[in-house]
Amino acid sequence: MTEIKSIGIIYSPYHSIEDMPVQPKGASGVEGCVILAEKYVDGLRDLAGFSHIYLLYSFHKATRTELLVTPFLDRQTRGVFATRSPLRPNHIGISVVKLKRVEGNKIFVDGVDILDKTPLLDIKPYIEKFDAVPESTSGWLQASAREISKKRSDNRFG
Amino acid sequence: MTEIKSIGIIYSPYHSIEDMPVQPKGASGVEGCVILAEKYVDGLRDLAGFSHIYLLYSFHKATRTELLVTPFLDRQTRGVFATRSPLRPNHIGISVVKLKRVEGNKIFVDGVDILDKTPLLDIKPYIEKFDAVPESTSGWLQASAREISKKRSDNRFG
Numbered sequence: 001m002t003e004i005k006s007i008g009i010i011y012s013p014y015h016s017i018e019d020m021p022v023q024p025k026g027a028s029g030v031e032g033c034v035i036l037a038e039k040y041v042d043g044l045r046d047l048a049g050f051s052h053i054y055l056l057y058s059f060h061k062a063t064r065t066e067l068l069v070t071p072f073l074d075r076q077t078r079g080v081f082a083t084r085s086p087l088r089p090n091h092i093g094i095s096v097v098k099l100k101r102v103e104g105n106k107i108f109v110d111g112v113d114i115l116d117k118t119p120l121l122d123i124k125p126y127i128e129k130f131d132a133v134p135e136s137t138s139g140w141l142q143a144s145a146r147e148i149s150k151k152r153s154d155n156r157f158g
Numbered sequence: 159m160t161e162i163k164s165i166g167i168i169y170s171p172y173h174s175i176e177d178m179p180v181q182p183k184g185a186s187g188v189e190g191c192v193i194l195a196e197k198y199v200d201g202l203r204d205l206a207g208f209s210h211i212y213l214l215y216s217f218h219k220a221t222r223t224e225l226l227v228t229p230f231l232d233r234q235t236r237g238v239f240a241t242r243s244p245l246r247p248n249h250i251g252i253s254v255v256k257l258k259r260v261e262g263n264k265i266f267v268d269g270v271d272i273l274d275k276t277p278l279l280d281i282k283p284y285i286e287k288f289d290a291v292p293e294s295t296s297g298w299l300q301a302s303a304r305e306i307s308k309k310r311s312d313n314r315f316g
Contacts, residue, residue, distance in 0.1 A: 002162050002216055002277075004248045040247060042225040045237030049297020056250060058160055067200040079203030081281040084288070089198060090162045090279050092214060094252065096289055119160075121248050123239040128294045130242070131254055136286050139207020 006119035008036040008105075010057055012112045017061060020115060032097070032112030034120055036105045044123075048102045052126035053109070057093050058119040059086035071141075078140060093118075096126055164277035166194040166263075168215055170270045175219060178273060190255070190270030192278055194263045202281075206260045210284035211267070216277040217244035217251050229299075236298060251276075254284055 012032040014020045034055065036044065047053070068077040069085040080088050098110040107123070170190040172178040192213065194202065205211070226235040227243040238246050256268040265281070 002164075002249075004160050004162050004250070006160075007247045040225060040239075043238040043247075044240070045226065046240035046298050047237055049295065050240065051293070051295040052291050054252065056248075056252070067198060068203065079205055080201040081198075082202070082204035082208065082283050084282060084285070088201075088280055089165050090214075091160075092162070092250070092280055094212065094214070094282065096291060122246055122250055124242060124252065125240050125297065125299070126291055126294055127242070127296050127299055128291070129296070129299075132291065132294075133210050133254060133284055133286070133289075135209075136284055136290075137207065137209040138285050138287070139283065140204050141283070141285055141287075 004121055006058065006121065007040050008034055008120035010034050010055065010112070010114050010118040010120050012114050012116045012118075014112075014114070015116050017115060020113060028111050030110070030112050031100070032109050032114065034107040034109060034123070036107065036120070036123075038105055041105045044102055044105070044107070047099070047107070047123070047125065050099055050125040050127075052096055053099050053107075054122075054124040054126060055095050055097055055109070055114065055120065056122035056124070057095075057114060058121060059091035059093050060119055061115065062086035062091045065089050074140060076140070082139060092121065162279055164216065164279065165198055166192055166278035168192050168213065168270070168272050168274075168276040168278050170272050170274045170276075172270075172272070173274050175273060178271060186269050188268070188270050189258070190267050190272065192265040192267060192281070194265065194278070194281075196263055199263045202260055202263070202265070205257070205265070205281070205283065208257055208283040208285075210254055211257050211265075212280075212282040212284060213253050213255055213267070213272065213278065214280035214282070215251050215253075215272060216279060217249035218277055219273065220244035220249045223247050232298060234298070240297060250279065
């Protein structure tokens with residue numbers, strides 16, 4: 001067991017799970033603001049030079065674990081590690097978002113698929129040389145980008 | 159504070175921090191094996207259809223936090239959130255690795271930049287539609303891919 005702590009709060013227009021986009025690509029143009037606890041503000045130096053960042057956060061509304069889940073994009077149950085479901089053993093989420101600007105301890109981002117007032121765990125720069133995957137296959141997930149952008153979550157993870 | 163638990167162990171050829179590649183692109187061809195605790199094995203269903211996965215893990219050798227760090231790829235201090243340094247407030251690391259095969263509770267991967275016997279926290283599928291960033295800028299990090307592939311870490315995070 002390791003203890004992790006919230007280091008800030010992610011604010012978004014999504015006040016309930018029901019109205020959230022399933023993933024960032026469905027959240028393009030959706031602005032959010034990350035407010036980092038003042039004591040960590042020195043850690044933001046140089047961040048503004050990156051166009052994209054990873055946000056790591058707590059799925060704070062997820063209260064249980066299910067090893068088999070039915071994803072929003074599917075009708076069949078899938079292994080939880082083959083999905084982005086919040087119902088994982090450790091309730092940690094990651095999203096790649098576009099960094100708009102940093103003002104003091106506030107980080108303005110675009111493409112947020114995160115619930116309002118979500119506890120922030122970490123910020124990491126997206127570094128193309130490390131993170132980009134030129135070709136990949138996505139298993140069961142065959143939904144088109146257009147389908148994804150239309151999908152909204154429901155209350156199945158409440 | 160939230161408790162997170164190790165759900166498995168990541169095995170790699172890197173027995174000490176000194177000999178590790180700095181990031182996965184420096185680790186191409188380096189094979190590793192993730193052994194998931196038996197109780198979570200049902201969660202691996204459908205994972206084999208994905209070519210790449212995120213591993214989330216604990217930087218278990220990092221014992222302190224520094225808000226300003228000198229990255230391996232640089233000579234200047236940078237804000238920790240603009241780097242992948244382990245010395246972050248929450249000692250959580252993420253790496254994108256290539257999935258080779260799944261055998262029971264063993265996941266064989268390629269491109270490992272992770273210390274041997276690192277505690278695993280989560281496995282998530284890499285989903286191009288969600289995670290790919292077509293164009294990005296990487297701020298201070300101007301090292302060429304070739305430089306990165308040659309870089310090895312030293313003991314500054316011990």
